[in-house]
Amino acid sequence: MAPHQDSDTDDTEDSDETPEDLSRAALVAARDLRKDRIALAVRSGTSGPDRRRALAGLVEDALVRAWKAAVAEVPVRRNRRPAAEGLALAAVGSVARGDAGPASDLDLVLLHDGRQLSASDVGELAQRLWYPLWDAGLRVDHSVRTPGQSREVAASDLSAAIGLLDLRVIAGDAALVVRTRTSLLGDWRNGIRRRLPQVLESLGERAARFGEAAHLLEPDLKEARGGLRDVTVLRALAASWVTDRPHGEVDDAHTRLLDIRDALQAVTGRAVDRLLLPDQDSVAVACGLTDADELLAEVSDATRTIAYAVDVTMRAARQSLPPRRLRPGPRRPRLRPLGHGLVEHDGEVVLGVGVRAAEDPVLPLRAAATAVRSGLPLSPVTVRHLADDCPPLPDPWPAPAREAFVAMLAGGGPALAGVWESLDRAGLIVKWIPEWAGVRNRPQRNAVHRHTVDRHMIETVIMIQGALRDVSRPDLLVLAALLHDLGKVAGALDHSVTGAPRAARVARRLGLPPEDCEVIERLVREHLTLIELATRRDPDDPHTVEELVKAVDGRLETLSMLRALTEADAVSVGSVAWTAWRARLVNDLTARARTALRGEEPPGPAPIGEAESDLVRSVLADGRPRVAIGAMDELHVVTVVAADRPGLLADIAGVLASQRLTVKSALVRTVSSDDGDHAQDIAVDTWWVDNGAGDAPEPAAVELALRRLGDGDQTVLDPLHRREAGYRAPSGAPARPRVVLLPGASAEATVLEVRAADRPGLMHAIGSALARVGVDLRSAHVATHAGQAVDVLYVSEPGGGQLSPPRVAETVSALVDAGSLPGGETEHAARVLPF
The missing domain is CATH 3.30.460.10 (Beta Polymerase, domain 2)
Structure with missing residues (x-):
């Protein structure tokens, strides 16, 4: 203009x-x-x-x-x-x-x-x-x-x-x-010599503040890493004359990002750069794309291109401005041999003189493994030569190729992500693993996840490094970590089931024997089993251990690898997915399964301890409830001992919610006492709760609230009712819960899973519903992710035993009513899952 x-x-x-x-x-x-x-x-x-x-x-x-x-x-x-x-x-x-x-x-x-x-x-x-x-x-x-x-x-x-x-x-x-x-x-x-460290620092600060646009569900198209601001930095670096900036792909990526930014501002009518979830479908239509997933994939690809260009350009700028030397004259290049015809030059891995790339299909894998081992990036020129000149690998791969590939993955560390990114940008990953194309740049519609599917799998490989020395087959474990979410493709209903045969196909292409391919396939198919059983099922129930033993095909080594994969998968997601409490649950269930696999007698239900027995005797003496509160990991353990009565569970949940405590799990036990005159049942309930950064409630305050509720004083729950009245469900939250019957999960109780939009007092509402129906709750296992509560309830008839089909239907209906948001429909939906 x-x-x-x-x-x-x-x-x-x-x-x-x-x-x-x-x-x-x-x-x-x-x-x-x-x-x-x-x-x-x-x-x-x-x-x-x-x-x-x-x-x-x-x-x-x-x-x-x-x-x-x-x-x-x-x-x-x-x-x-x-x-x-x-x-x-x-x-x-x-x-x-x-x-x-x-x-x-x-x-x-x-x-x-x-x-x-x-x-x-x-x-x-x-x-x-x-x-x-x-x-x-x-x-x-x-x-x-x-x-x-x-x-x-x-x-x-x-x-x-x-x-x-x-x-x-x-x-x-x-x-x-x-x-x-x-x-x-x-x-x-x-002043560019002085400015360059400042540019690098500002890039890091913005990335830390706004994240990587390629992996965010709601990316800032301007400020996040790989966004429009980074293109301005590229222009500034080029203007300094110390380096040129990449063109071609970068220019195309910049244009795509500007088009998406324009559509976002046109749709919203405001000067916004953050692509929020409610706007994504409209922006996708404005850009001529199918849906929000395709839009985020476009954003991911464009911002990855820009972020990679920034990294390469910054390295080139630093290389052109070496530290000042005392001796005048031209600078001699430093070449450090790294093996396999590769050398280090200016902090990058490059091909040595005389290396014939056109004759060695394994050279790209050796170069990648060498770069990861040495902690250096691959030179962009070298990567392009490897991608263009090296012949394709045969099917199946020869042993040296597989060994180099595993060595690259097992090298781990921060270098792996950068090396993998450079190989991916050059198209080598999809050449080696065609199935990778289905998950490349694929967004994850889950606020817990920090990365796209493909980057999450690389992060899992990085996180699993510490466990490789603890298993007899680290090669199979690291490959399973790389492939575990390969089934998260469009249209997949269960990514574990979809991904298992895909992973097996990759393993066969790598040249692994059938028995090793079967182990990888099993690990991918079952990679969620351990965490789901540990956090959503009763570990004291024999069926829980039996399911885990079946999942690992009765093999101790497979169990060890599954345990390691479970932690690495969760840690790569973020702190929400892997806490000390979750680790305790996983370790407990893994220990029980190891005991069963060794043929030893598994431990039974947790017995009543001496401290709990003292509380039981106090309750029997005067009939008043007793409360003890202790700490466990990042949670508080609230033990409530009281004379059993209908509605006690709901009252406890209501009091805890009134204290702004979030229930993570609950174990309900009953002790029968017979003093000769009359029998009395005493409830010994243990609740694991989280109150954020606040202090634990006073036991006396909880005891007083329970006594008042037992006397019919419902004003105790007024704080909870005020929270519920002021609660506004997030836009798009489902009004009705889904109640799922899990047949075969227990021989002694009926197991129901309630999935509902989380809200204050949800557990109180569930407990009240069970009391109205007249069924007992034996244990409850609660998890909350992205505003959705998943409560697994072990319920039985008051005298013990599973519920009859009519009673199941009655209980399901009551739970749907209890879990529905205000104003939502209350038609219930239950389905049976095979186990």
């Missing part, structure tokens, strides 16, 4: 328009700009670059009108030359680059030479310039500076320095803007 140049003539001098006319026209143009930009983005039908050029024209025309109105009253100095000769309106940021979106902010600078007008006159001019834009509702980031002040700001502020490199004239003295930009560029180039 050619800039308007008004340096030699006064635009208003020969016009018949009065300053008032110009001001009105400027305000109308600014108001029209706000709606015309959105209208153009919605209706234009042109390509992204053409549309953005048209948007830039609209912006520039409105700004020129605002400029004419503002300078119309600038006093005329000597020789009738306009004072505006030393003034200019300039743009920085996306407006200057011509890639602003339909609702992007206007980043403007009023530049003056400090001689033509006094400071007060410049201030008045700035007010006349900005006010029409503000009155029109436009978002303006503005400043008033001289060239010297601009250089001072750039010297002290890295972000300003990078932004000012794009300084471009909109109206006024173009020569003033050009001189200022030239000075700023000179300062940037002369």
Whole structure:
């Protein structure tokens, strides 16, 4: 877009328009700009670059009108030359680059030479310039500076320095803007040795704050790693003359990201850059994509390309600016042999002289394993040569190829992610594992996950390194970690079942014998079994251990690998998925399964301890409930001992919820006492609860609340009722729960799984429903993820035994009613899962 140049003539001098006319026209143009930009983005039908050029024209025309109105009253100095000769309106940021979106902010600078007008006159001019834009509702980031002040700001502020490199004239003295930009560029180039560490630090800070756009469910298209801000950094590095920036793929990725940003702003009508979940389907349609998953895959691919380009360019910049040396003269390259014809050069792994890539199909794998082992990145040029020149691997792979592949994975560490990314960018991963294409860049519709499916599997490989020395077949374990989520493809109902045969196919292609392929297939199919049994089933029930033993085919070594895979999978997801409490549950169930596999007698249900027996005797003496509270890992253990009665479970859950405690698990036991005159049942209930960072409640307060509830005083639950009244379910939360019957999960109880939108008092509502139906709760296992509660309930008749089919139906209906959100329908839905 050619800039308007008004340096030699006064635009208003020969016009018949009065300053008032110009001001009105400027305000109308600014108001029209706000709606015309959105209208153009919605209706234009042109390509992204053409549309953005048209948007830039609209912006520039409105700004020129605002400029004419503002300078119309600038006093005329000597020789009738306009004072505006030393003034200019300039743009920085996306407006200057011509890639602003339909609702992007206007980043403007009023530049003056400090001689033509006094400071007060410049201030008045700035007010006349900005006010029409503000009155029109436009978002303006503005400043008033001289060239010297601009250089001072750039010297002290890295972000300003990078932004000012794009300084471009909109109206006024173009020569003033050009001189200022030239000075700023000179300062940037002369100071790049000092600036480069600052650039690297700012990249890290933004990545830590906003995350990696490629792996986020709601990425910030501008600020997150791989976003539009990183493209600006690439331009700045290229402007320093110490390195060039990649083009081709990077330019295409930048264009795609701008198109998505434009669609987001057109859909929302606001200057937003974060792609929120409620907007994604609409943005996908605006971009001509099928759905939000395809949209996020596009974002992931584009931002991965940009992030990789930033890493490569930063390395090139650092290599071109080595530490200052005492000796003058040219710098000799340092070549450190790494084996297999590979050498280290400038901190990268490169091919040595005379290596014949065209004759060695295993060379890319050896290079990758060498890079991971040495903790160095692969040179981009080397990766391209390996991808283009090396012949394809045979099917099945020869043993050296498989060994190099496993060595790369087992090398682990931070280097693995970078090396894998470079291989993936070059297309080598999909050549080796065609099934990888189905999960590449695939988003995970789960707020717990931090990464896309493919990156999550790499993170799992990294996390499993510590367990490799503890198993007899570390090669099978690391391959299972790499392939465990290979079934998360479009349309898969159960990714474990879908992924198992895919993983086996990959294992066969790698040249593993059938028995090893079967182990990998089993680990992939069962990789969720241990965590689900440990957190959602009763470990004291023999059927729970039997299911785990069956899942590992009765093999201790497979159990050990499954235990390691379970932890690595969860840890790579994040701290929410793997806590000390979850680790305790997994370890307990694994120990029980090991005992069974060794043919030893498994431990029975946890007995009543001495401390609990003392509480039972106190309750028998005076009939009052007793409460003990202790700490376990990051949770509190609340033990409630009270005379058993209908509704006791609901009362306990209600009191805990009133104390703002979140129930994670519950074990319900009953002790029968017969003193000769009458028998009495005493409930000994253990609740594992989480109260965030708060202190544990006082046992006396819980005891008092339970006594008042036992006497019929329901006001105890008023705090809970107030929380429930103020609760607003998240948009899109299902109004009705799903209740699933798990047949065969226990021989002594009926096992029901309740999946419902989590809310305050949900467990209290469930307990009340069970009391109304008249069934006993033997144990409860509670998990909450992304606002969804999964409660597994072991229920039985009051005298013991499983529920009859009519009683199951009655209980399911009551649980659906209890778990439904206010205003939601209460039709129940239950289904039977084979086990």
